[in-house]
Amino acid sequence: MTKHAIETVTFKLVDGISREAIAKDAEAITDFARKQAGFISRRLSCSDDGLWIEHIEWETLDAAKAAAAQIGKEPTLATCMKAIDGPSVVLHHTTLEISVN
Template identity: 50%
Template sequence: MKKHVIETVIFQLEDGVSKKDFLKAASCSTDFAIAQPGFVAWRLSCTDDNIWIEHIEWKTMVDVKNAAAKIGKIEAVMLFLKCIKGPSVKLMHSDLEMALD
């Protein structure tokens, strides 16, 4: 079985963006992810000190790259991205080794 790819994005929100407004923007952008070939799952979590973590599971790295190439062209995703403090973003990809759902 080929391992899925986990895309992990760690970030902070722009100053003045409320949690409520950010979650609304995030919710509006999920249709884009769901419609992408190779999309498996998406989760968004937040630490007590307001560090956000986006977890996206893809079937392959090719699927990750294809979706990334389209991100800047989708208005709902742009609203989500505008809430994120750019310099705080840390992006990584890893192979899924185990999962319990």
Template identity: 45%
Template sequence: MQKHVIETVLFKLKDGISTEAFLEAAKPSTTYVEGCKGFVARRLSGGAAGQWVETIEWESLEDAQAASAGLPQAEGIGAFLAAVDETSLAMHHTEVQISLR
């Protein structure tokens, strides 16, 4: 049995982007990932120090990679991508070893 994959993205917002504006800009990204093959779950969290963490669970690494490749062309995604400080961006994929709900 193939293990699910967790995509973890760490980032900060560009200067001047409020949490409220970012969350509004994130709405099209939610629509996009929910429609992608292999999507299981997504969480987007941010802290007072400005660090954001996005975790998306996918059925496979291939599904995660395909979704990432298609993201820049997704409808309405521009403001979401423009809000992220690309110099702070770090993404990695890991296999789920234990999952509790």
């Protein structure tokens, strides 16, 4: 059985973007992700110091990488992408070992 892949992205926002605005705009990413092959789930959280952490579960690493390659090309995500401080973005793909719901 193939283990699922977890995509973890951390980022900060550009100055002047509120938590409420990015949370609303980030719904477009959920819509995008749901349409991608292999998508399972998505969570987005924020620390008190403004570090956003996104976890997306994919059926395979290939599915995660394919979606990551397309996200910057998707016009419906332009507003959300402009709100993210590009140099702050860190992306990791890992293998899911334990999941408890």
